[in-house]
Amino acid sequence: MGHALVTGANRGLGLEFAHQLLARGERVIATCRHPGRALALTRLAGEHPGHLVILPLVLPDTRSIAELAREITTLDLRIGLLVNNAGMLVGGERFGTIEAKALQDSFAANAAGPLLLTQALAARLERAKVVNLSSRLGSIGGSESLHSPSYAISKAALNMATRQLAHALAGEDGIVVAISPGWVSTDMGGANAPMSAHDSVAAMLRTIDALTRADNGRFLSETGAPIPW
Ligand code: NDP
Numbered sequence: 001m002g003h004a005l006v007t008g009a010n011r012g013l014g015l016e017f018a019h020q021l022l023a024r025g026e027r028v029i030a031t032c033r034h035p036g037r038a039l040a041l042t043r044l045a046g047e048h049p050g051h052l053v054i055l056p057l058v059l060p061d062t063r064s065i066a067e068l069a070r071e072i073t074t075l076d077l078r079i080g081l082l083v084n085n086a087g088m089l090v091g092g093e094r095f096g097t098i099e100a101k102a103l104q105d106s107f108a109a110n111a112a113g114p115l116l117l118t119q120a121l122a123a124r125l126e127r128a129k130v131v132n133l134s135s136r137l138g139s140i141g142g143s144e145s146l147h148s149p150s151y152a153i154s155k156a157a158l159n160m161a162t163r164q165l166a167h168a169l170a171g172e173d174g175i176v177v178a179i180s181p182g183w184v185s186t187d188m189g190g191a192n193a194p195m196s197a198h199d200s201v202a203a204m205l206r207t208i209d210a211l212t213r214a215d216n217g218r219f220l221s222e223t224g225a226p227i228p229w
Contacts, residue, residue: 002080002126005029010038012186014085016197022048031057059113069120078126084114085133089151089188106150111157127173132162134178141228166217175211178219
């Protein structure tokens with residue numbers, strides 16, 4: 001079985017993905033911006049000797065992505081599951097003061113990053129499932145108010161990147177989906193969120209395990225229910 005690669009794995013949902021994948025015996029490549037500061041991940045590596053590789057990745061930095069791809073090739077690792085989890089949200093946006101930088105940074109991290117990383121790792125993907133962590137805020141059909149526009153627009157772009165990647169990888173038996181994790185209590189989701197990272201990731205892993213070729217290019221909730229584009 002190939003490795004599972006999780007981006008943004010030093011905290012939040014990414015760290016929980018690493019926890020749960022390791023707990024069920026999988027081999028994990030966990031990426032984060034600053035491995036030297038990723039204490040929880042380092043502890044996890046000690047608890048699962050030989051099962052966790054921690055590598056640096058800053059999205060969508062071209063050199064950083066290329067270095068990660070090179071390292072994975074040098075280590076001759078194959079990837080069976082790629083979780084494009086890393087993402088950012090600019091809080092407190094109001095119409096009238098939305099900033100170009102917020103839009104650009106959100107698009108770069110949330111949409112361009114996952115697309116470019118998946119492209120760079122394509123040769124290492126082995127009949128892989130690629131999971132892009134999207135959001136209901138990225139659903140154009142479900143949009144009912146002005147809410148975090150930079151983030152919402154970037155996640156809508158990620159949804160299109162999901163469809164594009166689904167076409168690109170279909171020939172290699174890849175399955176590419178966008179999954180919304182629900183509203184989850186993390187640094188991003190905040191303390192009022194109703195769902196724990198544990199429960200969200202457990203539900204997403206059940207959904208990911210059940211994915212078939214028929215799901216390629218779909219936008220799903222954490223429990224696998226379809227979400228309108
Ligand atoms: P957190 O803010 O808790 O963690 C975000 C992670 O992404 C961190 O590891 C962060 O690294 C990393 N990251 C952010 N920007 C970059 C970048 N440019 N390059 C590399 N790494 C980066 O978020 P969550 O765990 O809550 O969210 C995980 C995913 O789930 C995101 O894609 C988010 O949009 C999505 N999501 C979350 C929801 C929620 O309610 N929590 C709801 C809907 C979607 P660092 O520590 O270095 O900053």
